[in-house]
Amino acid sequence: MVDECRTPEGSPPPASLRVLTARPQFLALNAARRVPAPAFLLQARDRRDDDPAVGIGFTCSKKVGNAVARNRAKRRLREVARLVLPDAARPGWDYALIGRRDATASRPIDALTSDLRAALAKAHR
Template identity: 45%
Template sequence: MDPSLSVIGKRADFLAANRGLRIARPGFVLLAQPNGGRGKRYGITVTKRIGNAVVRNRMKRRFRELLWDALPEAGLPDHDHILIGREGGVERDFAALQSELSAALQRLADGKGDRPRTPRHRSRSRRA
């Protein structure tokens, strides 16, 4: 692991990254947001929808290796980088994930993100 990388631990930082650039790929979604001079930081999110704990931990280990390999050279300086696991990500070939991540980081460097997601609205009707 590169000493210039640090891990994001606070939920507020994860939520703040959700307001930044978003790039979706088949195995993951990459979020990036400037962090005000805190250096290159990364975070990983894999929800229970992906699978049981064994599957989620395996996906997180793979993502960690991807980020450790790619972020020191291709990551944006003073940005938070968040990888969110998608359903097909754990079965994808590691080399395919590497090429997708490098393409996603290049799009970030160019300032090109995917269009913003439409917000989910909770229904206001409550039954007694």
């Protein structure tokens, strides 16, 4: 028997995610809403186009640390986004998660998850 993935009646299906890589996409997000969280900064914008995909980008500057520290912080941000965004993101929006020095790498994953949920709720107000 095949187990089917079903959504509750009336709720939209989980959003499909795509990774932002181009500089113009990040520059557009830079002029959008900013929501600070304890371990990261969330930037969010409504693209106002017909594409229902959700764009997500990750960045950590050299202030976060050396390459190992930056990559670790980005891995943690990617994992939190993978857990939260399919259900909490709005279709047609782009998001960027910007890591913070020491906080992104040291904050527990469950705290990062709740931080992202709260930041998304604040960005969508």
